[in-house]
Amino acid sequence: MEQLANALDKVNIGVAHVVRWLALAMMLVQFGIVVGRYAFGVNSIAVQESVLYMHASLFMLAAGYTLLVDKHVRVDVFYAKATPEVRRRIDIFGHLFLLMPSMIALIYWSWPSVRNSWAILEGPISVGGIEAVFLLKSLIPAFCVLVMLQSLALLIRLLAGKET
Numbered sequence: 001m002e003q004l005a006n007a008l009d010k011v012n013i014g015v016a017h018v019v020r021w022l023a024l025a026m027m028l029v030q031f032g033i034v035v036g037r038y039a040f041g042v043n044s045i046a047v048q049e050s051v052l053y054m055h056a057s058l059f060m061l062a063a064g065y066t067l068l069v070d071k072h073v074r075v076d077v078f079y080a081k082a083t084p085e086v087r088r089r090i091d092i093f094g095h096l097f098l099l100m101p102s103m104i105a106l107i108y109w110s111w112p113s114v115r116n117s118w119a120i121l122e123g124p125i126s127v128g129g130i131e132a133v134f135l136l137k138s139l140i141p142a143f144c145v146l147v148m149l150q151s152l153a154l155l156i157r158l159l160a161g162k163e164t
Contacts, residue, residue, distance in 0.1 A: 001156050008153035009068055012146055016065035022058040026051055045128035052125075053136060060139040064146030067154070088158055095155045103144040103151070110140040 030051050036042040066072055079090055116122075117134040124131050 001160060002162075005153040005156040008149045008156075012064035012068050012150050015146060016062050019058050019061045022054045026054045026058070029054070045126050046124075046130050049125060049129040053130060053132075056136060056139055060143040061146060063143055064150040067147060067150045088161075092155065092158050095151045095158070099151050100148060103148045107141050107144045110137075110144075114138055114141060 029047060033043075033047055033051070036044075036047075079087060082090065114134075114137045117137045120134075121131075122133040122137070125133060
């Protein structure tokens with residue numbers, strides 16, 4: 001089972017190694033937008049939207065990796081002072097009864113919108129924008145799948161009694 005957990009980790013590590021470059025690309029594109037607008041009086045809606053697409057992609061696709069490295073925001077009211085065994089039980093409960101069901105619900109409720117968007121190859125958000133809103137909407141189920149895969153990897157380790 002440890003091999004399965006490691007393989008699931010590798011999926012999110014691989015995705016994170018690719019999408020991390022979007023942070024640099026976003027900064028460079030935004031810098032170009034500012035220079036173009038204020039120095040040359042040039043503007044492009046599509047280029048502005050590309051920052052939105054990169055930002056959404058970075059955060060949605062790196063969420064599983066963030067879970068892997070335990071950097072998600074927590075409310076540690078009880079967790080911080082709990083023993084390791086109580087923490088383990090809280091984590092198991094959280095993965096099984098909170099995280100997984102919420103990701104399944106999010107896929108379930110977003111899927112019709114994603115499917116319809118692909119069916120019509122939904123166009124730009126703004127006139128002159130990127131003609132790929134269907135790709136942007138596809139980030140929602142991708143986010144859910146990546147988070148669920150990482151949750152499963154953590155759950156395997158928790159149930160085996162290993163620290164995460």
